Amino acid sequence: MTEAPGERSISDVVDRMSRLLDGLPPQLAARRVFLATYLRTTQAVSKAIDGASFEDPGWVAAWDVVFADLYLDALEADLAPDGRPPRPWALAFAAPSDLPPLRQVLLGINAHINYDLPQALLGVITDADFADPVLLDRRRRDHARIDGVLAGRVAAEDDELSAQSAKRPLDRVLTPLNRRASARFLREARNKVWHNTIELQHARLAGPDAYAVRLAELELLSAARIADLLAPGQVLLRLAVAGFGVVLPPVA
Structure with missing residues (x-):
C-alpha cells in the first residue's frame, strides 16, 4: 500500500476506515454504505499510485490522506x-436511514467533493506552489487523473449497490445512462472544485478572517446542495439537470 510523505500513509487511512466500519453499531447501518464505498475507492487510488498513474505519486498520496x-x-x-460535523456532513449523516x-x-x-476537496487541495498546495505555473499545472493534471480512477469504479460500485437493494424499474432503465453520465459529473465537479x-x-x-468567511460560504453552498439532493424524486435526473457541484462567486 502506498506511503504518503510525512507521519501518515494511505495504509493508515485504510486501517482507520476499516476500524470505523467494523465499529459502526447496527442502528447506523446507513453510514456503512458510503464508508465501504470510500474504502474500496481509496484502495483503488492506492493501486493507481503504485501503478505509476500520476506524475507526482508522493503528492497524490499525501493529498489522499488529507482528503480522507x-x-x-x-x-x-x-x-x-x-460532536459537531460541518453542516454538509451533518445533513448527509441525518438523512433517513431507509434511503x-x-x-x-x-x-x-457531494459533501466530500464540494466541501472537503477544495480544502484538501489547499492542504497540499502551498501559496508558493500556486505561484509556480509549471508545478501548478502538474498538480492540476494529477487532480484530473483521479477522474480516471473514479470512473473505473463506477460499474463495480453500481453493481455493489444494486446487490444491496432491489432497483425500481426506472432505476434499471437509467443505469446505462447513469454510468455514461458519471464521466460528465466527474469532469464538471473537478472543474468547479478547482x-x-x-x-x-x-x-x-x-488572511485568516477572509479565509474563514469564504470557507463559511462554501459550507453554506454545499449544505444547500445536500438539502436539494434530499428532496423527493429521482436524484440522478435532478443532477443531470442542475449539475453536480457548487461554485463560489467571485469576491465583489
Whole structure:
C-alpha cells in the first residue's frame, strides 16, 4: 500500500476506515454504505499510485490522506455525543436511514467533493506552489487523473449497490445512462472544485478572517446542495439537470 510523505500513509487511512466500519453499531447501518464505498475507492487510488498513474505519486498520496481525513473526522464528530460535523456532513449523516444505498452514496460524494476537496487541495498546495505555473499545472493534471480512477469504479460500485437493494424499474432503465453520465459529473465537479480551490487560496492570501468567511460560504453552498439532493424524486435526473457541484462567486 502506498506511503504518503510525512507521519501518515494511505495504509493508515485504510486501517482507520476499516476500524470505523467494523465499529459502526447496527442502528447506523446507513453510514456503512458510503464508508465501504470510500474504502474500496481509496484502495483503488492506492493501486493507481503504485501503478505509476500520476506524475507526482508522493503528492497524490499525501493529498489522499488529507482528503480522507476530512470525511473521517466529520464521521467521528457525528458519532461523538457532543460532536459537531460541518453542516454538509451533518445533513448527509441525518438523512433517513431507509434511503436507497445509491442515494446515501451520492449524499456522501457531494459533501466530500464540494466541501472537503477544495480544502484538501489547499492542504497540499502551498501559496508558493500556486505561484509556480509549471508545478501548478502538474498538480492540476494529477487532480484530473483521479477522474480516471473514479470512473473505473463506477460499474463495480453500481453493481455493489444494486446487490444491496432491489432497483425500481426506472432505476434499471437509467443505469446505462447513469454510468455514461458519471464521466460528465466527474469532469464538471473537478472543474468547479478547482475554481473553488483558487477562490479559497485567494482568501488565504488575504488572511485568516477572509479565509474563514469564504470557507463559511462554501459550507453554506454545499449544505444547500445536500438539502436539494434530499428532496423527493429521482436524484440522478435532478443532477443531470442542475449539475453536480457548487461554485463560489467571485469576491465583489
